[in-house]
Amino acid sequence: MNALKHVDSHMDDLISDLQKLIRQPSVSAKNEGIEECAKLVKALLKSSGLKSQILRLKKGVAPIVFAEIKSKKNPHKTLMFYNHYDVQPAEPFDLWDDPPFSGIRKGNKIFGRGSTDDKGELITRIKAVEACLAATGDVPCNIKFVIEGEEETGSAHIEQYLKKYKKKFSNDGVIWEFGYVDAKNRPIIGLGMKGLLFVELTVKESIRDAHSSLAVLIKNPAWRLIDAVQTLRNSDGHILIKDWYKEVVPFSKKDLELIEREPFDQNVFKKEFGIRSFVGNKKNLDAKKSLVGDATCNIAGFISGYTGNGAKTVLPGEALVKIDFRLIPKMDPKKQVIRLKKHLKLYGFDDVKIKIFHGEAAARTDSSHPFVSQVERAANKIFGKSILNVSNAGTGPMHPFVDILKSPCISIGSTYMFSRIHSPNEFARIDLLKKTTKCICLIMDNFGKNQ
Numbered sequence: 001m002n003a004l005k006h007v008d009s010h011m012d013d014l015i016s017d018l019q020k021l022i023r024q025p026s027v028s029a030k031n032e033g034i035e036e037c038a039k040l041v042k043a044l045l046k047s048s049g050l051k052s053q054i055l056r057l058k059k060g061v062a063p064i065v066f067a068e069i070k071s072k073k074n075p076h077k078t079l080m081f082y083n084h085y086d087v088q089p090a091e092p093f094d095l096w097d098d099p100p101f102s103g104i105r106k107g108n109k110i111f112g113r114g115s116t117d118d119k120g121e122l123i124t125r126i127k128a129v130e131a132c133l134a135a136t137g138d139v140p141c142n143i144k145f146v147i148e149g150e151e152e153t154g155s156a157h158i159e160q161y162l163k164k165y166k167k168k169f170s171n172d173g174v175i176w177e178f179g180y181v182d183a184k185n186r187p188i189i190g191l192g193m194k195g196l197l198f199v200e201l202t203v204k205e206s207i208r209d210a211h212s213s214l215a216v217l218i219k220n221p222a223w224r225l226i227d228a229v230q231t232l233r234n235s236d237g238h239i240l241i242k243d244w245y246k247e248v249v250p251f252s253k254k255d256l257e258l259i260e261r262e263p264f265d266q267n268v269f270k271k272e273f274g275i276r277s278f279v280g281n282k283k284n285l286d287a288k289k290s291l292v293g294d295a296t297c298n299i300a301g302f303i304s305g306y307t308g309n310g311a312k313t314v315l316p317g318e319a320l321v322k323i324d325f326r327l328i329p330k331m332d333p334k335k336q337v338i339r340l341k342k343h344l345k346l347y348g349f350d351d352v353k354i355k356i357f358h359g360e361a362a363a364r365t366d367s368s369h370p371f372v373s374q375v376e377r378a379a380n381k382i383f384g385k386s387i388l389n390v391s392n393a394g395t396g397p398m399h400p401f402v403d404i405l406k407s408p409c410i411s412i413g414s415t416y417m418f419s420r421i422h423s424p425n426e427f428a429r430i431d432l433l434k435k436t437t438k439c440i441c442l443i444m445d446n447f448g449k450n451q
């Protein structure tokens with residue numbers, strides 16, 4: 001394929017364009033450089049041969065950069081790339097070896113905030129399209145880019161954008177914004193993400209903290225909250241809220257086979273975190289199944305009373321717990337909130353106040369969808385091997401793409417698993433940028449030919 005040769009001989013262009021992107025800070029959390037970066041991305045897409053435009057929802061919302069190109073030989077199938085041009089804040093600055101937006105190259109690595117997440121991933125998609133155009137004067141299928149600017153702050157408006165531009169964004173498959181590559185250089189092809197429900201529970205017992213001798217008379221809100229939280233799950237991690245798992249369906253036979261095949265070294269994992277055993281004393285296959293498909297009820301933080309040095313005999317006036325629930329397919333965040341509220345009421349915890357921060361459903365693409373094997377064959381050809389992952393244990397805004405656009409979504413990319421994304425000294429590996437760009441070329445080809 002001539003496009004692959006074009007990728008090989010144009011890596012310097014890819015690197016310098018990635019450096020340009022890194023050197024334009026675009027920190028969504030601080031609204032720093034967002035507009036400027038959107039314009040830069042638009043210009044890059046244009047110079048790579050795509051028609052691009054900036055889409056807006058309303059004032060104060062980061063724009064989406066949209067681009068498309070129609071295929072002359074195959075105008076009936078459309079592949080979409082979903083990416084983001086915003087980055088995490090670079091703090092703490094003093095832990096960076098070079099300035100965080102330097103884009104400096106050292107050997108096989110390019111350093112800087114966004115070098116991998118997600119500007120590195122984005123450039124592989126853009127350059128793959130450019131390579132096809134340069135080599136054949138055409139693209140193997142229609143291509144669309146949706147590049148948002150709020151991913152790192154939780155993609156608050158992606159759903160509204162997808163609804164507003166539903167027709168414009170229509171497609172037959174989405175390549176997700178990232179994909180991990182493991183320590184043995186195997187790309188992980190991800191078919192799903194879990195959902196998330198983030199809540200805060202509070203109990204206020206008295207109008208102020210009191211001397212702890214009064215604990216004989218004044219109820220302690222921390223005890224009260226602990227009692228409430230205790231009813232939510234058992235020590236094996238199973239959630240005890242009525243009907244929590246009602247709509248959930250078990251793994252398909254094919255999914256189970258994929259999970260069995262996925263490499264997982266429980267001892268390496270335990271060593272990494274310095275832990276002796278897993279929740280519920282799970283082992284090997286059960287641990288893998290949990291990562292892929294178990295819901296969680298996790299205490300993310302608990303605040304009450306005095307937590308400073310030494311002793312202070314105080315009876316706190318209030319207590320607060322932050323809880324994140326990972327949701328699995330078929331769990332509707334809105335329904336789960338109602339179930340949680342009912343549960344607390346049923347157990348007599350009317351005094352526990354609930355605040356909902358974030359609700360997002362899980363998404364999963366069927367492992368037997370033809371798109372999966374198209375991606376898998378491309379990855380095996382370029383990387384020599386690949387791993388199919390039924391679902392990532394984390395959360396991303398995949399559900400609206402599946403729900404609103406009805407698109408199968410697959411994540412594949414150049415994110416080396418130890419590339420320090422979200423941390424100081426984030427870097428991208430040039431060998432992986434090259435391989436991923438080639439892999440995207442082959443994916444477009446397989447997808448267009450429907451093979």
Ligand SMILES: [Zn+2]
Nearest residue numbers: 117152421422
């Ligand atoms: Zn990120």
